[in-house]
Amino acid sequence: MRFELIRRDRASLEMALMAPVLALLAAGLVSWALFAAMGVPAGRALWTIAATPFSTWYDFSEVLVKTAPLLLIAQGLAIGFRARVFNIGAEGQLLIGAICASAIPVLLPSAGSPLLWVAMMALGMVGGAAWAAIAAFWRTRLNANEILVTLMLSLIAAQILTYLLLGPWKDPMGMNFPQTRMFQPGALLPGLLPGTRVNLSLLFGVAATIAAYVFMQRSVTGFRLIVTGTAPRAAGYAGVSAARGVWLSLLISGAAAGLAGAAEVAGPLGQLQRSISQGYGFAAIIVAYLGGLHPVGIAVSSLVMSAIYIGGDNAMVFADLPQSAVLVVQGLLLTFYLIAATFVRYRIAWTGTARA
Amino acid sequence: MTPGATSGPASGQPEAGHPEPPRQGSQPEPGCDVPLLRLRGVSKSYGAVQANRGVDLTVMPGSIHAILGENGAGKSTLMKMIYGVEAPDAGQIEWNGAPVALTSPSEAGRLGIGMVFQHFSLFDTLTVLENVALVVPGSPRRLAARIATLGRDYGLQVDATEYVGALSVGERQRVEILRCLMQDPRLLILDEPTAVLPPQMVTRLFSTLRVLRDRGVSILFISHKLDEIRELCDAATVLRDGQVTGHADPRDTDTRSLTRMMIGRDLPPALPAEPGGAEGAVQLQLSQLDWTNPDPYAPDLRGIDLKLRGHEIVGIAGISGNGQSELCALISGETRLPTRAAGAIALRGQSVGAMGAAGRRALGLAYVPEERLGHGAVPEMTLWQNALLTAQSRGLTRRGMVDRRAALRFAQDCIAGFDVRTAGPEAEAGSLSGGNLQKFVVGREIMLAPSVLLVEQPTWGVDVAAAAEIRRRLIEMRNAGCAILVISEELDELFEICDRLHVLHDGRLSPSLVTARTTPEEVGEWMIGAGRPDAAPAGKGGGTGPARPGSSGTNADRPDTARPDSARPAPSHPDRSDPAAEGPGAGAASEGSDHAV
Structure with missing residues (x-):
């Protein structure tokens, strides 16, 4: 039996909705086989990953805590991805955003305003956007590939963070741990749900979702961005500037990642540490694609992805799963999603046996 | 159509129900009745x-x-x-x-069975011999000898050591045919x-x-x-x-x-391209436009002079790949000139050489490109979104937001006004047939009511009736005062609708020829670079400057490019003065796989 892919007359909506579900099922199946091969009780591990995040109110509130940064970053990235500007370095922009935001409480430990966090958020966005702007500059000036530049800038950002935490910003009372001092109350985000760690950053994510929806689905600028992504020649023909699209995409996604970083240090952590991110910047790429690069889809996929984080943590404890297993599950998800997404625009035709 | 109804060996019997019963053809070789x-x-x-x-x-x-x-x-x-x-x-x-x-x-x-595709499948960067050797087995020496013999026998002479990138289109076609013939x-x-x-x-x-x-x-x-x-x-x-x-x-x-x-019916009568009457102001002017092509196998543009007035249609004839797409990109603003050379292009009296496409559109330029999918339209987007692509200024946006209803209405008007066969404005552009999408793109640009309209291959892939309709619209626009520049490979079409003609050959533009006073043969000579400087220059004040030195000596100066004569044994490559006549990269092994459906 041979088969070929035949382009559909138009994108299939059913398939667009089914793709993430199929990806989840396939990733679950392969992970199950993988866990079983590793000698881990596979059924229990998968159950732990899939069910425990929703089993208690505390677990679910932790899911929401992780949803906030993923949602925020993924909404920003998706805008760029639809313009075919691939910012792979949201991780670095997040770190720089966190660093910039931390500058206020670290350098002004005695500042007492209860609204310090507002300035921190603003600074975080500026920092993230500025870090992404480096890639935009080289892309528009020298046509340097933004995938490589943003990715490598992430490594530099991580080194800057390490330098600050081991050197000038190290907490003098911190027993030599690589972290800053704890921030003063005014530098912390207000909580959202009493009794949990959920804070204002979840609202940032929701606001970003609404803004992204209006921007990408309704505004002329968003329309132009999508044109530069889908048909660059048509964009040039219509007089849409490709350079502007690159700048806009990178600045928006950089600012979103920077804000997420600022919200992490001012939120659940309350200080700048080396492990502020847990790979949110990279996981958000998967979130963006799993959500079909659509603002509403991303809202759902960010919940799913953070549940996998929490479930993976639980599985580590209860099912003896290694830490990297969660990364494997994430990778499988993206792979299967990309495969499934092919069928949004193509269908399989079986061409009998030998060709006549 | 009933399958298997053919009965005559060479030409089938007419099938029942056909409007015009075709006559049975005569057999060229009697006695040979097994069909090949x-x-x-x-x-x-x-x-x-x-x-x-x-x-x-x-x-x-x-x-x-x-x-x-x-x-x-x-x-x-x-x-x-x-x-x-x-x-x-x-x-x-x-x-x-x-x-x-x-x-x-x-x-x-x-x-x-051998096939010569419309888009040649030859590698520019290889010689004729190497291109042949890719397909035909045998030692280079033997192949070269066969190329020479076959060339002599069939009038297909080419220099086997020449790089394909340096050959004219005619020569490339000979190489393609030769390569097929070598496989008997x-x-x-x-x-x-x-x-x-x-x-x-x-x-x-x-x-x-x-x-x-x-x-x-x-x-x-x-x-x-x-x-x-x-x-x-x-x-x-x-x-x-x-x-x-x-x-x-x-x-x-x-x-x-x-x-x-x-x-399926009689050909609609050709429209007489009566002169527009009123002589309009110069709307588009190219003065000594020079442009160096970054693609080494595509021609540079050299010293192009052109004046386009309101109330006239000017055609640019020539085989594509002679600088047509480069010229269009320069006029539309998709390629920009450096600021110091900006004066070479003037749109409605303004130097626009360094201006982008959006600015030129704002000045009243509209453009129908040759390639519809991915250039004139975004295949993955719906028709109303494609209307939005260039027609934003026609009230399709409100305070930075897309006015979906207005865009739908615009697309609907375009579909109705230009007989676009489609499910409606929500259909994706990529789902339309080539001809229907062409009608949509032409319609959209016409609906912008431009003062200058640049059209590449206006009726490419469109059926005869729709082609006639597009030509009628163009003439109507001209009569209303629009300045129209048509770039086409179809000489008949240019002769039908244009007031004046230029020929683009190897990046150089011929002087203006008044359509009514020139002939396809004269245009054809310019197409192969053998045009005469004494060719009638334009009437209508359109003209170009004096003939350029260098490109236009007298015939006596250029014996090599003398009138080509088909019967001539032609060892001297009459159309060799056409070094890079295929489009950028077009020669590179494209399989010519356009779905002509």
Whole structure:
């Protein structure tokens, strides 16, 4: 039996909705086989990953805590991805955003305003956007590939963070741990749900979702961005500037990642540490694609992805799963999603046996 | 169409119910009654599109058989099945009376079927000999000797050591034909071979084909040009909408009946391109426009002078790849000149050479590009979104937001006004047939009410009636005062609608020729770079500056590019002065795989 892919007359909506579900099922199946091969009780591990995040109110509130940064970053990235500007370095922009935001409480430990966090958020966005702007500059000036530049800038950002935490910003009372001092109350985000760690950053994510929806689905600028992504020649023909699209995409996604970083240090952590991110910047790429690069889809996929984080943590404890297993599950998800997404625009035709 | 209804060996019997019963053709070689190739009830569809339906075709040995049909009638698909590129969904192919399964071009080649695609599959960066050696086994020395012998025998002389990138289109075509001949084919398929040739070269190609036929090679000649077919072919099969609408002997069938088989009715009368009357102001002016092409195999533009006024249609003739796409990009603003050279392009009195496409559109320029998918329209977007692409200024946006309802209305008007066959404004542009999308893009740009309209290949792939309608609209716009620049390979079309003509050859523009006072032959000479400086310069004040030195000596100065003569033995490459006539990269092994459906 041979088969070929035949382009559909138009994108299939059913398939667009089914793709993430199929990806989840396939990733679950392969992970199950993988866990079983590793000698881990596979059924229990998968159950732990899939069910425990929703089993208690505390677990679910932790899911929401992780949803906030993923949602925020993924909404920003998706805008760029639809313009075919691939910012792979949201991780670095997040770190720089966190660093910039931390500058206020670290350098002004005695500042007492209860609204310090507002300035921190603003600074975080500026920092993230500025870090992404480096890639935009080289892309528009020298046509340097933004995938490589943003990715490598992430490594530099991580080194800057390490330098600050081991050197000038190290907490003098911190027993030599690589972290800053704890921030003063005014530098912390207000909580959202009493009794949990959920804070204002979840609202940032929701606001970003609404803004992204209006921007990408309704505004002329968003329309132009999508044109530069889908048909660059048509964009040039219509007089849409490709350079502007690159700048806009990178600045928006950089600012979103920077804000997420600022919200992490001012939120659940309350200080700048080396492990502020847990790979949110990279996981958000998967979130963006799993959500079909659509603002509403991303809202759902960010919940799913953070549940996998929490479930993976639980599985580590209860099912003896290694830490990297969660990364494997994430990778499988993206792979299967990309495969499934092919069928949004193509269908399989079986061409009998030998060709006549 | 009833499959298997063919009865005459070379030309099938007319099927019942056809408006014009085609006459039975005479046999070129009596006594030879096993057909070389026979198709019975062959069908092929691509998704929802049926490209061929129950096609019957019989090709006799030693015959030049025409496949006649409009763009999109299914000619290319049919040839791809005969050449083994595509497999038929139904039906049978017989070769020398025995059924065969043509699973690949190499299988077809083994049987003795060769094909010359419209877009050549040659590598620019290899020599003629190397290109041949890629396909034909044998030592370079033997191959070179065979290239020379075959070239002499069939009037296909080329220099085997020359790089293909340096050859003219005519020469490249010779290389393609040679390469097929070296595999001793019994059937040679030529897909629109004259589309890329200036008129003078066509005669030469035809004599080559006749020699081939006389030596026993059958030829399938695909074309939509009736005069050529009546001159050359001894049998014809006419296709319309993927079906055979008749078999005929073109030598004794008149053009009108052939036309009716081809388009299903009589040809609409040609519109007289009466002069617009009023002489408008200069709307677009190119003065000594120079541009160096970053692509080494594509021509640079040199010293281009052009004046385009309101109330006139100016045509630019020439074989594509001579700088047409580069010129269009420079006029539309997709390619910008450096600021110091910005004055070379003036739009409505303003220097715009360094301005982007959006700015020029704001000044009143509209543009219909040659390539619809991905250039004139975004295939993945709906028609109303594609309306938004260039028609934002027509009230389709409100305070930075898309006014979806207004865009839908605009698209609906365009669909209705230009007879675009589609499910509606929500259909994706990529789901439209080429001709319908062309109508949509032309319609959209016309609806912008531009003062300057730049149109590339206005009726490419559009059926005859729609083509006539597009031409009528263009003339209507001209009469209303619009300045229109048409760039086309179809000389007939340019002669029909243009007030003045230029010819673009190797990045240089001929002086302006008044259409009413020039001839296709004169234009053809400019197309191969042999134009005379004493050619009638423009009337209508349009003109260009004095003839450029260097490019335009007298004939005596340029013996090499003297009038090409098809009968000439031609060892001196009459069209060699055409070094890079194919488009950027177009020569590089493209399989010519346009779905003509």
